[in-house]
Amino acid sequence: MVRALLARWKKWRSSLRLLQPAHVDPGRAKISIAQLGHRYANKVVALHDVNLNVRTGEFVCLLGPSGCGKSTLLFALAGHVEPTGGTVSIDGKRIHGPGPDRLLMFQEAALFPWLTVRGNITFALAARGIPRDERRARADTFIRRVQLTGFEDSLPHQLSGGMKMRASLARALAVDPAVLLMDEPFGSLDAQTRVHMQELLQSIWMRTAKTIVFVTHDVQEALMLGTRVVLMAPRPGRVVRDLEVHLPMPRSMEDARLTEMARHVRRLLRHFEVPDSEHPTPPPRRALPARGLLRPSPLPSR
Amino acid sequence: MKKWAQKLGMVALLLALWEGLSRSGIWSPHLFPGPMKVAESLVAMAKDGRLGSATLRSLGRLSRAYLLSVSIGVPLGLLTARVAFFRNAVKPVVMGLQALPSICWLPLALLWFGLTDAAILFVVVMGSVLSIAIATEDAVNGLDPQLARVASTLGVRGPRFYFGVLLPGALPGIVTGLKLGWSFAWRALLAGELLFVSGGLGQLLTMGRELMDVPQVMAVMVAIIVIGIAVDRVLFQTVETRLRRRWGLTATV
Numbered sequence: 001m002v003r004a005l006l007a008r009w010k011k012w013r014s015s016l017r018l019l020q021p022a023h024v025d026p027g028r029a030k031i032s033i034a035q036l037g038h039r040y041a042n043k044v045v046a047l048h049d050v051n052l053n054v055r056t057g058e059f060v061c062l063l064g065p066s067g068c069g070k071s072t073l074l075f076a077l078a079g080h081v082e083p084t085g086g087t088v089s090i091d092g093k094r095i096h097g098p099g100p101d102r103l104l105m106f107q108e109a110a111l112f113p114w115l116t117v118r119g120n121i122t123f124a125l126a127a128r129g130i131p132r133d134e135r136r137a138r139a140d141t142f143i144r145r146v147q148l149t150g151f152e153d154s155l156p157h158q159l160s161g162g163m164k165m166r167a168s169l170a171r172a173l174a175v176d177p178a179v180l181l182m183d184e185p186f187g188s189l190d191a192q193t194r195v196h197m198q199e200l201l202q203s204i205w206m207r208t209a210k211t212i213v214f215v216t217h218d219v220q221e222a223l224m225l226g227t228r229v230v231l232m233a234p235r236p237g238r239v240v241r242d243l244e245v246h247l248p249m250p251r252s253m254e255d256a257r258l259t260e261m262a263r264h265v266r267r268l269l270r271h272f273e274v275p276d277s278e279h280p281t282p283p284p285r286r287a288l289p290a291r292g293l294l295r296p297s298p299l300p301s302r
Numbered sequence: 303m304k305k306w307a308q309k310l311g312m313v314a315l316l317l318a319l320w321e322g323l324s325r326s327g328i329w330s331p332h333l334f335p336g337p338m339k340v341a342e343s344l345v346a347m348a349k350d351g352r353l354g355s356a357t358l359r360s361l362g363r364l365s366r367a368y369l370l371s372v373s374i375g376v377p378l379g380l381l382t383a384r385v386a387f388f389r390n391a392v393k394p395v396v397m398g399l400q401a402l403p404s405i406c407w408l409p410l411a412l413l414w415f416g417l418t419d420a421a422i423l424f425v426v427v428m429g430s431v432l433s434i435a436i437a438t439e440d441a442v443n444g445l446d447p448q449l450a451r452v453a454s455t456l457g458v459r460g461p462r463f464y465f466g467v468l469l470p471g472a473l474p475g476i477v478t479g480l481k482l483g484w485s486f487a488w489r490a491l492l493a494g495e496l497l498f499v500s501g502g503l504g505q506l507l508t509m510g511r512e513l514m515d516v517p518q519v520m521a522v523m524v525a526i527i528v529i530g531i532a533v534d535r536v537l538f539q540t541v542e543t544r545l546r547r548r549w550g551l552t553a554t555v
Contacts, residue, residue: 102455113549114471
């Protein structure tokens with residue numbers, strides 16, 4: 001009995017060692033988000049006082065339940081949403097609108113249905129001003145990298161869901177943005193294809209060391225892919241934990257340490273999701289009164 | 303196969319009914335000839351070249367007017383969908399004029415252009431250009447918002463956005479609009495041709511009426527139906543089906 005408890009405690013300790021709070025110097029960050037707040041026109045507060053710094057080459061997973069503002073945060077990074085407060089800077093420069101240094105990937109593959117797989121990539125390359133004679137070779141390189149060789153001339157509707165996503169990934173990688181933003185890109189895939197895509201993305205990230213911000217609500221996925229996992233909670237959308245995942249890559253879903261970490265993270269998420277009144281003991285940190293959070297006043301008056 | 307049998311069976315039934323009615327003698331055989339008489343008249347007209355030359359004339363006129371309609375209607379629809387001024391100011395005018403049947407333009411056209419080809423061209427263009435513009439606008443507005451967003455994140459803008467994303471994305475809808483515009487143009491053309499001497503299929507109809515040659519009238523009507531079906535089914539249907547297949551809009555691959 002005692003031994004079993006001790007073993008569990010040891011495991012818990014080890015998962016804590018693998019998950020450590022991240023401290024990033026804002027001055028040296030690639031992406032720097034400061035006091036970001038966003039309130040939609042219907043007064044819903046999607047984000048409240050979000051601070052996040054991402055270093056070059058990091059794979060950051062934004063993790064949280066639906067409604068925690070993780071997609072809004074990603075869209076603000078992409079420039080598709082103009083936040084109502086705070087700043088987002090990349091390389092020290094404030095961003096306004098979409099830019100060539102960032103690329104957003106959606107939950108759907110969003111390929112142009114009238115273009116072939118290769119056509120989709122060369123069209124994107126043309127938009128980024130790549131010379132005509134380079135486009136085709138570059139497209140084929142990335143088609144090979146996502147293992148779609150033989151489907152260069154297929155139309156999107158002829159491909160399966162996973163293949164479409166791979167084509168979309170090839171298009172994003174070929175454009176070669178400094179920062180790749182992904183909004184639950186594997187959310188619509190079946191479980192097996194999802195695992196394939198995660199492994200593929202991991203191997204590509206290990207090769208290219210691209211800065212990736214990845215939104216997901218799947219705890220296992222976040223721990224499998226991310227060098228950092230940022231936990232978010234809803235009402236209002238905020239960052240509650242910023243953890244570094246010290247587990248060597250390539251990782252495997254079957255890894256017991258990963259499962260243990262996932263349990264720990266789930267416990268944390270559950271803790272922040274339920275209203276405070278249901279908790280007899282206050283949360284260990286950052287327990288802010290809910291009433292004050294629901295109506296953050298952007299005005300410095302009073 | 304069964305579908306075809308039913309179709310042909312229906313046509314045969316109608317022909318038999320027609321023949322029976324004309325033989326029953328309720329109406330004078332001069333006013334209500336049977337299908338055989340009509341077929342004879344059709345063959346006769348085809349043989350002496352009247353039908354062929356009239357068809358060529360009508361279709362030539364139609365294609366000129368239709369090309370004009372398309373080259374005005376598609377850009378107009380595109381502008382209406384994308385430019386605020388056109389949406390606010392030009393669209394109500396287009397919608398208002400659309401309520402006017404195209405043949406109502408003919409008196410004005412005759413006064414402006416006289417008894418010329420230009421008058422008929424004008425009527426046909428007025429009859430089809432607005433419906434093409436409205437269908438194009440609809441198709442552009444109906445562009446998948448996902449594609450617009452992905453174009454924006456990929457940095458596709460300017461002419462590349464218009465010709466590389468907007469037009470191809472709206473193309474299936476535009477083709478449907480072109481089909482609609484064609485049928486409007488075909489109607490307007492024949493209405494216009496009926497009303498004054500013009501050397502087209504409409505004139506053959508009028509001639510038949512003036513000579514009390516009912517078989518000729520009916521024969522030309524049959525010819526008009528056949529040409530209409532041929533263009534609609536063969537030309538537009540093929541283009542539309544291919545397009546929808548390539549765009550992945552049909553389930554069958």
